[in-house]
């Protein structure tokens with residue numbers, strides 16, 4: 268995991284933060300939902316300045332415990348650099364909910380009003396085995412977002428697998444056109460290729476994509 272995230276680190280954290288700061292009047296609002304947060308907070312660090320309330324969501328109970336530990340800053344929770352930012356984020360994350368992107372309401376049984384922004388980082392490609400399933404999952408998470416607001420979708424390029432601890436996960440190679448097919452207009456596509464020299468067999472990803480996508484219509 269450490270190698271996987273170290274290799275992604277430079278592009279991920281810097282770019283995620285640039286996205287929000289390059290669009291300060293656009294990407295902001297009251298509520299933000301992050302789908303498939305996992306145990307990580309890197310994808311949320313830049314958002315805590317721009318939203319009053321962040322709702323993190325996890326697929327597994329293991330991730331729920333890990334994330335809650337980190338947000339409470341309990342001993343044993345993974346540490347992340349940027350303590351001040353993390354403290355701010357802890358105050359902004361008001362809830363951690365269970366989430367399954369394959370459900371038409373991914374937060375079922377919880378029903379929330381649609382959010383002002385949706386973040387999804389490295390989640391759909393991990394959760395979906397093929398593009399049809401990906402398309403449906405994207406529609407499902409889109410229901411959590413208000414029309415005419417933004418999805419900040421990021422993930423890895425050309426990645427077919429990643430390894431966390433003893434477990435190997437498969438990963439779907441993302442196709443950008445799925446966004447327009449599901450009612451999104453990509454405003455700011457960006458691709459960053461790996462420039463690290465870390466050689467390992469934890470993942471075959473070649474870079475990261477970051478899309479700011481505008482939700483055009485209700486599906």
Ligand SMILES: C[S@@+](CC[C@H](N)C(=O)[O-])C[C@H]1O[C@@H](n2cnc3c(N)ncnc32)[C@H](O)[C@@H]1O
Nearest residue numbers: 303304305307326366367368388389390393394
């Ligand atoms: C590579 S991790 C990404 C975690 C985090 N969002 C990030 O950017 O580092 C993939 C995440 O997708 C979650 N996931 C897998 N299947 C899912 C599903 N059906 N619904 C929601 N999340 C799922 C996993 O539990 C895992 O936390």
